[in-house]
Amino acid sequence: MLYPVTPIFLAVSLSASMTIIGIAEGLAEVTASLFKAYFGRLSDRIKKRSLFVILGYTLSSIVKPLPGLIPNISTVLAFRVVDRLGKGIRSAPRDALLASYVSNDSGRIFGFHRGMDTLGAAFGPIAALIILYFYPGEYVLIFLLAIIPSFFSVFLTFFVRDKFIDVKKRGQEKYFEFLFKTPVEYKIFLILYTIFSIANSSDVFLILKLRHDSGSEMTAILGYITYNIVYASFSFPAGIISDKYSKKLVFTTGLLVFTVVYFGFGLVSNPILLFLCFGLYGVYSAFTEGISKAWISDLIPDKDRGSAIGLVNMLSGLGVMFGSFLSGVLWDQFGSTVPFICSASIALFVYLLFMTLRRFR
Secondary structure, three states, X not given: OOOOHHHHHHHHXXXXXXXXXXXXXXXXXXXXXXXXHHHHHHHHHHOOOHHHHHXXXXXXXXXXXXXXXXXXXXXXXXXXXXXXXXHHHHHHHHHHHHHOOOOOOHHHHHHHHHHHHHHHHHHHHHHHHHHHHHOOOOHHHHHHHOHHHHHHHHHHHOOOOXXXXXXXXXXXXXXXXXXXXXXXXXXXXXXXXXXXXXXXXXXXXXXXHHHHHHOOHHHHXXXXXXXXXXXHHHHHHHHXXXXXXXXXXXXXXXXXXXXXXXXXXXXXXXXXXXXXXXXHHHHHHHHHHHHHHHHHHHHOOHHHHHHHHHHHHHHHHHHHXXXXXXXXXXXXXXXXXXXXXXXXXXHHHHHHHHHHOOOOX
């Protein structure tokens, strides 16, 4: 509910600049990223993943109404950081837990998870859109009501159960020692995905670009809803295709779609075309988000999956942080075209590297 509302709330109600919004998103991402790596590794070592799932969702839920109670830029910034802290605690242990149930269908499992998660992300903005229709400009009310679905999500986490394939007790291995034992494919993926993450700045810039060129907050939120519906619809089929053919094929197709979308956002100002690009962006997410985790799960044994997924999340999050800050500055200085074209160019470069290297399955 809150993701498309938060940047619009900052820009419209609190008059925040694009640089401020970029900093807010960057800080949120780096917070999540650092904790994803730490708690992913910790979950491998103490063999308790469900604990971090519960803690992460609980922390994010507690801060949901904060901007509604104290509506100012500092409070929204704190909300984004603490909310992402909760995501950082739960994400890698949750993904490793999902991978522990994999046999030969990692793409299918992660695709299904991303589809269901994203379907919820579509329902939230729809609810926000309905509230804004009946109560125009009442963003504070949305933040206050967001606590309701959060409560149910926390309640359901208590039914999550751990499953470890490798039950041997781990030694006191240092954090990065596991990295030296990982296959070359994982190391190359880690490097290329981190580079791509610099291009993959926060989605708030897509939302604000659509809002700016359409002149409508409703259109911007509806664009994000469309993105999530497309994302949810394509995630499970993308996972099935990746299991049947190749994780690389599906993932690199997603990178190519990203390139097209960002060139579109950089060069087009027609709201209808931007809206269509936003929908196409859902195809990119469906082809990369769950597939990347499934790909890592295929490469890394269960005992190190939390660490491996957490490390990728950490470095990619740092890339997103830098990319979000840079995009905000470039937008303020040169307009919206420059940051989108830069992102598209980096994504195209990474796509070509993936297609050139022969080490991947």
